[in-house]
Amino acid sequence: MKTVEKLGKTVEEAVELALKELKAKREEVEVEVLDEGSRGLFGLLSRMAKVRVTLKKKPEEKALEFLRGLFNILKIAPDINMVYEEDGLCKIEMKGKDLGIIIGKRGATLNALQFLTSLVANKESGEYQRIVLDVEGYRKKREKVLRELALKVAKKVKETKKSIALEPMPPSERKIIHSTLQNDSRVKTHSEGEEPYRRVIVSLKYPPVR
Amino acid sequence: MTELVEYIAKALVDHPEEVTVNRVEGEQSVIIELKVHPDDMGKIIGKQGRIAKAIRTVVKAAAAKEGKRVIVEIL
Numbered sequence: 001m002k003t004v005e006k007l008g009k010t011v012e013e014a015v016e017l018a019l020k021e022l023k024a025k026r027e028e029v030e031v032e033v034l035d036e037g038s039r040g041l042f043g044l045l046s047r048m049a050k051v052r053v054t055l056k057k058k059p060e061e062k063a064l065e066f067l068r069g070l071f072n073i074l075k076i077a078p079d080i081n082m083v084y085e086e087d088g089l090c091k092i093e094m095k096g097k098d099l100g101i102i103i104g105k106r107g108a109t110l111n112a113l114q115f116l117t118s119l120v121a122n123k124e125s126g127e128y129q130r131i132v133l134d135v136e137g138y139r140k141k142r143e144k145v146l147r148e149l150a151l152k153v154a155k156k157v158k159e160t161k162k163s164i165a166l167e168p169m170p171p172s173e174r175k176i177i178h179s180t181l182q183n184d185s186r187v188k189t190h191s192e193g194e195e196p197y198r199r200v201i202v203s204l205k206y207p208p209v210r
Numbered sequence: 211m212t213e214l215v216e217y218i219a220k221a222l223v224d225h226p227e228e229v230t231v232n233r234v235e236g237e238q239s240v241i242i243e244l245k246v247h248p249d250d251m252g253k254i255i256g257k258q259g260r261i262a263k264a265i266r267t268v269v270k271a272a273a274a275k276e277g278k279r280v281i282v283e284i285l
Contacts, residue, residue: 116268
């Protein structure tokens with residue numbers, strides 16, 4: 001963790017100097033006032049203000065640290081790569097041997113790990129950083145599977161004229177179903193139930209009149 | 211496995227020094243008892259038990275690797 005101590009005529013001045021040295025903004029640091037300083041009397045006995053300024057860890061740094069420690073305990077050593085996507089999302093990709101256990105059935109373990117990692121990363125920070133975990137391109141593959149599933153279900157709904165409820169899915173996966181079918185002229189989608197059992201229902205846009 | 215539960219719990223709470231983990235060997239399974247500071251209960255359980263569920267999912271996956279059945283109990 002990066003820390004500097006600075007002197008200044010006032011606390012504010014000392015903080016400014018520290019921020020300049022750390023090349024950081026006010027919200028990215030923690031300030032500890034070591035000495036308020038004192039003007040003294042007619043310039044006599046005056047003391048400089050002293051502050052200790054520490055650069056706070058960014059959420060994504062905390063996320064990486066948390067994951068590395070966790071993998072260490074699990075005795076797996078994936079390659080970890082972090083990329084920023086255009087919408088401010090931070091994607092942490094893992095590659096390597098024996099990573100099946102961190103994906104789990106339909107990504108259950110990966111989603112749980114992602115949820116815990118986001119909590120740890122954003123625990124003390126003001127701004128919320130969205131974090132997505134991926135293993136060996138799993139998210140892309142899952143997206144393809146979900147798109148195919150959506151189309152298959154839509155076809156069945158049109159044939160049988162009955163609504164179909166999909167199995168419960170996390171929000172990111174439901175979004176894929178909704179977006180796949182949003183331009184379909186004959187079926188519509190909506191979600192029902194409470195997290196984590198919320199599920200997408202695919203139904204006919206114009207139910208047949210009896 | 212206790213190490214894993216302890217690690218995750220400590221990362222989530224505000225009072226990591228008050229996290230205690232206890233391992234109880236059952237006949238077919240291992241029970242891991244997790245105790246945290248009363249103020250941290252919410253951070254370990256979450257809305258509708260979401261956090262507790264996520265911890266259990268991750269621990270279960272790790273235990274499966276060792277061929278064990280693990281139950282995480284929050285006291």
